[in-house]
Amino acid sequence: MKRTKPLPAKVQRWPEQHIPSIVAVRDVSHDWPRSRVWELEAAGEVRRFVKVSPSEKFFTRETRAYRHVLPALGHGRAPHLADSRAEDLVLLLTAVPGTPAAGIALSGAEWRAVHQQAGTLCARLHEAGELDRTDRAEAGASLEAAADGTEKYLARAGDRLTEDERQVIRDYAAQLRRVGPVSVGYIHGDNQPKNWLRSPAGLALVDFERTRPAARVQDFVILAVTEWLDHPDREKAFLQGYGREFTDAERHALRCLTALDAVNCLAWGPDNDHPEVTARGRRTLDLLMRENMP
The missing domain is CATH 3.90.1200.10 (Aminoglycoside phosphotransferase (APH), C-terminal lobe)
Structure with a gap:
């Protein structure tokens, strides 16, 4: 059975700088130990995702992709990077439907x-x-x-x-x-x-x-x-x-x-x-x- 992972304490307050009215946090990680992703629900049906990268290499690859590669996919075909914090390897992502x-x-x-x-x-x-x-x-x-x-x-x-x-x-x-x-x-x-x-x-x-x-x-x-x-x-x-x-x-x-x-x-x-x-x-x-x- 998949174990629910709590949002790490060191990044709990960080998303609130961008989403001041968070009403729910849900673990949506894949079923393997190094996957750490949470869905944040805020007032007004706003959804964001917090992701803690498994390594510095993965963090660097993903942030670079969002900034320089993924716009080529077109509007609504990938999330956007709302913010990132390198010291904690954490990304804040918008949601896409589906x-x-x-x-x-x-x-x-x-x-x-x-x-x-x-x-x-x-x-x-x-x-x-x-x-x-x-x-x-x-x-x-x-x-x-x-x-x-x-x-x-x-x-x-x-x-x-x-x-x-x-x-x-x-x-x-x-x-x-x-x-x-x-x-x-x-x-x-x-x-x-x-x-x-x-x-x-x-x-x-x-x-x-x-x-x-x-x-x-x-x-x-x-x-x-x-x-x-x-x-x-x-x-x-x-x-x-x-x-x-x-x-x-x-x-x-x-x-x-x-x-x-x-x-x-x-x-x-x-x-x-x-x-x-x-x-x-x-x-x-x-x-x-x-x-x-x-």
């Missing part, structure tokens, strides 16, 4: 519409402005950095993997270093239906702590091993909204990245008592092992 798509019972046609809208927003995010020299260097090295993390996650996964599975993952990491040029830009970093808010006004995106310059294909990994694996029609709809198909290099990179996602899930999921993430990693790895059998 319910996470992951928690709604939708028909097949409705899911395709959601994915098409998500593809459109994802394209806007990926194309949000020119990368400067530093960002372009970070983005250009992102696949190499993903491959570099392989041994760390293999060590953390320990005996949850067989030696054959370890070798397959190492092979995909090696292939990832050789995929060739792929397009780069700003990515969401946790692009999936739990972070897509659906409303009559359309779709909005939330949760930008992982937004960064990277290979754009990295934004499709979770979708590829969850939503699209069982529903290829949703992938087709997403790409219609995105405006193009994947290149051959991106398809190859995506396959390699799914292998690295699998070992990441099998390292992180059991350690954080998260069976859904663990099951995602095991399913992906089992599929890759079957496809790699001689």
